[in-house]
Amino acid sequence: MKPTDTENKRKRLIQLIHIGKAKMALTGDAYRSFLEGVTGKTSCTDMTVRQLESVLRAMRKNGFDLAPHRVKPEEKGGASMAQLEYIKGMWEKCARNKSDKALAAFVHRIAKVKTLRFLSGETATDVILALRAMMVEAGYDPDGIPQGAE
Numbered sequence: 001m002k003p004t005d006t007e008n009k010r011k012r013l014i015q016l017i018h019i020g021k022a023k024m025a026l027t028g029d030a031y032r033s034f035l036e037g038v039t040g041k042t043s044c045t046d047m048t049v050r051q052l053e054s055v056l057r058a059m060r061k062n063g064f065d066l067a068p069h070r071v072k073p074e075e076k077g078g079a080s081m082a083q084l085e086y087i088k089g090m091w092e093k094c095a096r097n098k099s100d101k102a103l104a105a106f107v108h109r110i111a112k113v114k115t116l117r118f119l120s121g122e123t124a125t126d127v128i129l130a131l132r133a134m135m136v137e138a139g140y141d142p143d144g145i146p147q148g149a150e
Helices: 003-023 028-039 049-061 081-094 100-111 121-137
Strands: none
Touching (some): 003 049, 081 121
């Protein structure tokens, strides 16, 4: 690899780690402790590419999901893509049965439609509100702030 390729890879890994820090809602001290536990260093700037990759792997093992929950083209209907991705993301986070079939059954129970693609903006909001309540019941904060961090 060229030096510029390595530097670009480092920058990208550091960006992803910082995104992970935000999505995992780590405080500054918790973040530095996490880095130190994985690599022995408290700053990404002091790490090699291999160490940065190790940190990213550890974040993924601890719940950082890099990929957004994609909506299939056949699921697109009246609801916005953002609403559908939000629904799928919350379902992945708090449902015991994470299958598409179980999600369809949940949507049918709440919105009285067979699949996601038949959701309107209004019925998608009803599903989102039900999922938010489900997340709270499961011990998650739907706004991304860890319980007790206030």
